[in-house]
Amino acid sequence: MSKERPKRNIIQKKYDDSDGIPWSEERVMRKVLYLSLKEFRSAQKRQLDGDGTTNSNGEFKY
Structure with missing residues (x-):
């Protein structure tokens, strides 16, 4: 048995760039x-400090 075994053909996968958004746009979006x-949390904190109509976890008191 001096013959070599045939090798498998490994197909390189081509990654499609159109699958998502570019990294630069993702950075801007983040x-x-x-x-x-941050703005939402600061507004929520202002409402808690000044108004007093919400309890500690941000829910309205009835």
């Missing part, structure tokens, strides 16, 4: 979401 969340 920044915008972070700033939006």
Whole structure:
């Protein structure tokens, strides 16, 4: 048995760039979401400090 075994053909997968958003857009989106969340939390904190109509976990008192 001096013959070599045939090798498998491994197909290189081609990654499709159109599968999602580019990394630069993702970075901008993360920044915008972070700033939006930060603004929401500060507004919620202002409401808790000044208004007094919500309890400690942010729910309205009845």
